[in-house]
Structure formats: structure tokens, C-alpha cells
Amino acid sequence: MADAALSVPPYDGTYLEEPLEGAPPETPADAEPDPRVEAVTEAVAGGDYATAARSAEALLREGMHDTRLVGPYLFGSFQEHGLRAMPGLFRSLLQVLTVSRDAFGPVAKRDIFLESGLRWLLRSIIKHIAHHEKKQDATWKRWCEAETRAPIEEALPLAEPLLAAIPGALPKNGCEEPFRNLAHWLRRHLETLPAPAPAAPVAPPTEAPAAARSEPRPDEAPASKPDAAARATPTAAPTPSVPGVPISAPLALLIRKLEAFDQLVQEGAMPKAGVVAADVMATVERFDPRIYLPSLFTRFFAGLTSHAHALEPYLHESESLPMRALEQLYRVDLDAFLTLPSGDSSGEED
Template sequence: MNIELLQGSLPVAEHPGLDSTDPRFADIATLAQDGQHAEAAALSEALLAEGIYDIRLICFFLYGYWLENGLASLLPVVDSLNNVLLDNWPAIGPEGNLNTSLEKSLDWLFRQILKKLQYEESKKSPLWQQWQTNAEVVEIDTILAAGEQLSDGITRQHPDKAAELTAQWSKIEQWLISLRQLTDSPPEQEPPEAAPESDGADQNLADKASQQVAQAHENLMLSVETSYHMALLLKKLAAFEQVIAENKFPQAALLAEDINHTLATFDPKLYFPKLFETFVRLQVINFEALTAYADLQEDPQWQAMQEWLKVDLDSFIKQ
């Protein structure tokens, strides 16, 4: 599939996109609904090649392109969306209900990608193993950086639904961060063989566990590593102070809006990935053991344990 169809300058037609009653759109939508994504993408590609730029066709095409080309192709997918949203929006249809189509199409695309990622991971499929083996930290970081522009583009073109749409995209970012941490982390080492315990072993183990938690807490506080997202936020905060000092209030107002949007959708895992690295990695490694307790969350005993956790972490972990 030719991703270059969505790169560079897109010509603006007098009536961009397809009418919702156009049988060509109905055929493509039916294929996508039936799970025939490659076929839907191929038909969408043919219409894009004719200069019919419709956000619905674009999302059908990009999903098929991503399925065909693999995880790393998420970068050209995001870059293409950025090119559409930030540089070529006047060329995009359909006319009349463009905002609604943008909302539904992006929501569909993000959900489809996330569903595919989570499915392959849950099955520990060969494709998941391939992702885990071949993924590169720099590659993932580049996708995350492009995602920041994507959030800006969504906010610019559909501010009313930007929070919901960027929240969907952030779920994909969280999945990528988890994969990044698996890729960037050393393999788990086998614990040393335990020596025979003497009298008082239970108390010693409890004290040791408490010390380990305290040490882990100290280590986390010392090793918080910021991310691209945090560096960009700090840069924007500094820029806001600068333009206020220079009485550049139009720029200040735009920066304030952007910063407030970031705070409204703030996800600490994106801004402090190192802090959550071990937590996320251990969740993935022990996925089946942890999800076995999912059905107990409404159980009174489980809720009592939650209250215990809230009031006394140290005694809770010694139990």
C-alpha cells in the first residue's frame, strides 16, 4: 500500500470526500464491519489515489496499511494523520458532517489498533514475540513524539471531542511504553536459593520485606527519569512565563490553553516512564496470575483488604 498518498500537499477539491449515500463508501464500510480490513483498505486506497480525501477512507486505509506493514509502521500512520490534520485539513471531507466523521473515524482507528495490540499480547502470539524482539527504544520514542503532534492536531480540528480522542490514543501510548520497558529492561534474574530458615524466620522475612519496600521507595525517588512529554511540558511552562513577561498575550493564551489540555489528560506513565517501569513490566510478566483475581473486586473480603491497604501498607505486605 502506498502511504505516500497521504504525505505532502494534498489538492483541495471543490467538494472533498464522499457523500454518505455513495455506494462506494457503503461497500467499504461493510467490508470493515465484517473484519475484511485488507479489502476495505485497498478500496480506500484506490479512491485516495483519485484525489478523494475523506477522513473515513483515510482511517480505513491507515488501519489496513498498519496491519500489512507491522508495528513499526505506526510512525508513518501517525505522521500521515499529522499531515492531514495540521497541514491539509481544507482538502479533507466529507462535507457537512466532517467533525462527526473525524470523531468516529479516529475513535474507530485507535480502538482497532489497541484491540489488535492487546489481543496479540494476551495470546503471547508469534506476532507478539516478534514485536517484543524487534522493537527498538528509539523507534518507540519517535512514535511517542509524533503522538504529541497528533494530540495537537486533534485539539485544533475538533476541540469539543479532543479529550476523548486523545484519551484513546494515550492507551496506545501506554501500551508502547510497556513494550519499551520490556525491550529496554534486563531479563529477570533467578533469585538465589534460600537457606534453611531458623526459629523466628517469619519475622525476619517480614522485616526483610519491609526493608525492601523502603529501599525500593528510596530508589524510585532518586531515579525518576523524565520523558520527551515531560521535557516538552517544562519547555512550554517556561515559554508561558517568558511571553507573559514580554506582554505577548495572544501567544500566552494559546500556550495556556495547550498546557491546560495537557494537565486535563495528564498520564504520569507518559511523563515519568522510569518511575513506573518495574510496575508495568511485572504486571505484564505476571498478567495471568493477577487477572485471576479480577472477579473478586466486588467481594466484601476483597474490599476489606482494600481498606487495610489504604491505612497500613507496611502491615498489609507483611501478611
């Protein structure tokens, strides 16, 4: 098996992220099993996942779109990159279950092979995650670093489109439970990860001091003034004194996806646009501002933590008349709510 490992190129892992087109490979009913596919299966059985993944990728890139290669190939991404592989792995699964499904064979056993292969893939990933979590080894410690947050945040919005695609592509639906378990674990793990370092604020351009601005002397003719359009600047209108909110990695990715959707629609690439649309719709329906705008809520949660004991009684008294009245004022007029004396809000008389 060592010789086989040397005969294939380095592992890449991105091949299935793009849609596959064309007819599935033809396999006569009386055809003998392809020895190259059998070699991949044997490598998996022997625990040589790296050789299996690299061999599967080589065969896929040659056009052998056999569903038995999908599981070993994608597991190679997890073996190679750990939790950082989740975005690409989820994108590949979504393509295989939707746009690329018809390009895979053997057609007669496509559903059986695909379901068994993906079920093995998902259960193997969960098994390996549990192993490292129990050992608390170096791999686990890397997974607990702040850099792991962005890949998980990128992958999770694809969970719902995948769950929607599984029943249609896999009639026996044997992959839904392990995939839900994996997505649930990723969400729980995300909550334990440290927040990313805040982006450095961009300093606004400095303006020349007023004293340095040239003023015409009495003995000079005033310079000709530019027209109104040239004098107008975006800062002419007053702006609220709110610090800029840095764009987080998930928000930057969402912006890229929106731009990609516009581009794909203009190009007429509707299958690709459909994949992006499903992903963006799932993100919008479950939009969590804590993920996409984390810096906006840092001060709020810090204050909530610092004053939790003082605030807790009022959270439990939300049904009392004074608190209900105060809440209604807050909803209809924030300015009046803020200027209301604190003594008036308690409902007590002086």
C-alpha cells in the same frame, strides 16, 4: 469481496504522510451515498480490513478525499506492518489533523466522520495489540524483538504534537483518550525491548611509523616545507581520550529532520516546515538522552546495577551535611571532587 480485492493495486500506506492540497470534494445535500465509499465501510464491518484498506487507498489516490476513508486506510498500515507502521501512521494522523484537514469532505459532516473514524482506528489498534499481547503469539514475539525499538522511538516524538492538534481539529475531543492510551502503551513497551546491538566503532586511519618517515640525509638539501595552512591538521590540538559515541537510529533521524527543516525553509514550503518544527520542538522539550545517546549511558547503568546495594545508602543520605557538602564540591569543581581523598568525603576523623 474477493473480486474487489483483486481489482485494486497492492497496498502502499504512505499517501497521507504528505500534505493534501485543494478544495474538498463537493457533495450536494441530496446526493446519494457513493457506493465505493459504502463498499469500504461494508468491508470494515465484515472484518475484511485488507480489502478496505486497499480500496480506500485507491479512492484517495484518485482524489476522493473523503474522511470516511481515513480510518480504514490507516488501519491497513497497522494490519500490514504491525508496530513498524507507527511512525507513518502518526505522521499521517498529524497531517490529516492539521495541514490536510481542509482538503477533506464532505464538509458538512467532516468533523463527525473524521472523529468517529479516528476513534475507531485508535480503539481498534489498541484492541488488536491487547489481543496479541494476551495470546503471546508469533506476532507478539516479533513485536518484542530489538528491531521494533527504532520505529517506536521514531513515532513517540510525534505524540505531543498530535495531542495538541486533536482538540482543535476534533471539537468533541473523543480521540484524545484512546490516543493517550496508545502512546502510553508504546512507551511502556519500549522499556521492555532489548537494546539494539552497538554500532561497530570506526577504526581511525593508521599513521605511518615514525621510522618510515623520510628524513633528509646530511648530503641532501632539505625539501621545501609547505606553508602553515597546509601543515595544519585537525588533530594538532590535544583531544580527550573519550571513545566515539555511535549515532543511534533516533539521533540520525533527528539530524535528518533538522536538515529537512532548513531545506523546507529555504524552499519556502512553510506548511511542511511547520510540521517538522512542531515535531522537533516536542523532541527537544522532552529530550531523553537514553534514547538518542544510549551507548553513552551503557557503562553508567551497568555500574549502577552492579553496585546498587553499596550505593543505595548514600542516595538516601543526600540531605546529610557531609553528602550536601560533597555534592556542592562536585557541582563547583569536578576535578577537586575527583581528587578529594575518600576518607575526607565521609566527614570522619582519622
